[in-house]
Amino acid sequence: MSTQTDQAAPESRIPLSRDRVLRAGVELADEGGLESLSMRRLAQQLGVEAMSLYHHVRNKQDLLGGMLDFVYSEIQAPSSEGDWRAAMRCTAISFHDVLLRHQWACSLFMSPMGPSPARLRYMDAVLGRLRSAGFSADMTHHAYHALDSHIVGFTLWLLPFLAFAKQQPDYAERFLQELPTDELPHLTEHVHVHMEPERPGDVGEFEFGLDLILEGLERMRDAGSN
Amino acid sequence: MSTQTDQAAPESRIPLSRDRVLRAGVELADEGGLESLSMRRLAQQLGVEAMSLYHHVRNKQDLLGGMLDFVYSEIQAPSSEGDWRAAMRCTAISFHDVLLRHQWACSLFMSPMGPSPARLRYMDAVLGRLRSAGFSADMTHHAYHALDSHIVGFTLWLLPFLAFAKQQPDYAERFLQELPTDELPHLTEHVHVHMEPERPGDVGEFEFGLDLILEGLERMRDAGSN
DNA sequence: GACCGTACGCTTACGGCGTAAGATTGTCAA
DNA sequence: TTGACAATCTTACGCCGTAAGCGTACGGTC
Numbered sequence: 001m002s003t004q005t006d007q008a009a010p011e012s013r014i015p016l017s018r019d020r021v022l023r024a025g026v027e028l029a030d031e032g033g034l035e036s037l038s039m040r041r042l043a044q045q046l047g048v049e050a051m052s053l054y055h056h057v058r059n060k061q062d063l064l065g066g067m068l069d070f071v072y073s074e075i076q077a078p079s080s081e082g083d084w085r086a087a088m089r090c091t092a093i094s095f096h097d098v099l100l101r102h103q104w105a106c107s108l109f110m111s112p113m114g115p116s117p118a119r120l121r122y123m124d125a126v127l128g129r130l131r132s133a134g135f136s137a138d139m140t141h142h143a144y145h146a147l148d149s150h151i152v153g154f155t156l157w158l159l160p161f162l163a164f165a166k167q168q169p170d171y172a173e174r175f176l177q178e179l180p181t182d183e184l185p186h187l188t189e190h191v192h193v194h195m196e197p198e199r200p201g202d203v204g205e206f207e208f209g210l211d212l213i214l215e216g217l218e219r220m221r222d223a224g225s226n
Numbered sequence: 227m228s229t230q231t232d233q234a235a236p237e238s239r240i241p242l243s244r245d246r247v248l249r250a251g252v253e254l255a256d257e258g259g260l261e262s263l264s265m266r267r268l269a270q271q272l273g274v275e276a277m278s279l280y281h282h283v284r285n286k287q288d289l290l291g292g293m294l295d296f297v298y299s300e301i302q303a304p305s306s307e308g309d310w311r312a313a314m315r316c317t318a319i320s321f322h323d324v325l326l327r328h329q330w331a332c333s334l335f336m337s338p339m340g341p342s343p344a345r346l347r348y349m350d351a352v353l354g355r356l357r358s359a360g361f362s363a364d365m366t367h368h369a370y371h372a373l374d375s376h377i378v379g380f381t382l383w384l385l386p387f388l389a390f391a392k393q394q395p396d397y398a399e400r401f402l403q404e405l406p407t408d409e410l411p412h413l414t415e416h417v418h419v420h421m422e423p424e425r426p427g428d429v430g431e432f433e434f435g436l437d438l439i440l441e442g443l444e445r446m447r448d449a450g451s452n
Numbered sequence: 453g454a455c456c457g458t459a460c461g462c463t464t465a466c467g468g469c470g471t472a473a474g475a476t477t478g479t480c481a482a
Numbered sequence: 483t484t485g486a487c488a489a490t491c492t493t494a495c496g497c498c499g500t501a502a503g504c505g506t507a508c509g510g511t512c
Contacts, residue, residue, distance in 0.1 A: 040499090193364060
């Protein structure tokens, strides 16, 4: 009869699923940041009402946890062959890139959440690669924390400036003009260094600290203190 | 007459002020975290209605910015005398301690805010100390980022675990029991290392990475590459 | 075909949030 | 006493997360 048997809203035929909800959440947060991710808006994105999401996600915390897991799963695991430093460097840069792609993820690190499978897998892979490179259990433990701290810390530092620069390209110049140059001479110099055009072959700031740590670790390993 | 000239609600005689608002905000966030800091609750704490706060604070973002500035002002500036590594070590540890005292501050690093005077002063002091230790402008710039990344990154990593451990002391044991040991052997080992009692003379995880960076920097400076 | 449990989506409602707009009050100079 | 002005309070709006309960469509059993 007039009841639609076939043609009623064909796109809404795709049933909701946890995976679809998480993906839509990631997409929404990528575009507008975490503050634009509300249950209502996410539901709207999916052509659904807010409360329907709760059939696939325990609550908002669970949603965010799932999204963070998704992010971790995008990190490239360290290659088990070749130079350990090259492998770790690659993974660290991949992690950094992932965080730049999903900037909201950084603010989720702080809130305690249930264990995320992808995160545990990432950790085990990194720890394993360090062990196979000849580090003791103790040194591996320290090395892991040093590396992860740098990745997360550096990215966290970078993000606000990216946000500023995005909405106002001459942000640095403006900042310099307002800066009391005589009171804060070294900061003034620092900003100038930041404004220099990239020199060819210059490793970025991120890689600098990364290599510093990697070299230090290798030296400690070779010194054999253990 | 019967109107109270002197004795009416003596504690509410203290007028509100930006400083009092910020301090109360810090106190509230220290106790209950950022999520317990609402304008209404903060006002209640001060014996006042929410909207009154807006005479001393532009909006909530401004309040948080002021609180963060307060936090930065607690960091011990590097001593300009003696070994530069000792000075920077001291400042880094002080920064770390401050962040442990005001754990909510870490989640504010991400959101772009107007420049905070105390933060600029902190940066200038650190940069100046590095310059006076003989680093070039370029190296100083890199050194600063390496150090700050470690401080912030490491603390950010630590905080969720402190939160877990606080509300459940045997958290690590429980976690180990649920861990699929055969699938994640290195992570299992890692957790075991974490559970070892502190050995005497063992520098903590934070200091390990810190010293790694400081030594690496000194070596680069002495190599004179520049 | 009749029946029914289950899964999924919808509706309504509650208390809390940040804050815009305007009314009220306390303080002090003239 | 009066008037100004700033500090505070009141009210209201549109968001938020989510508890509770309702309607419906489907898959398996007789």
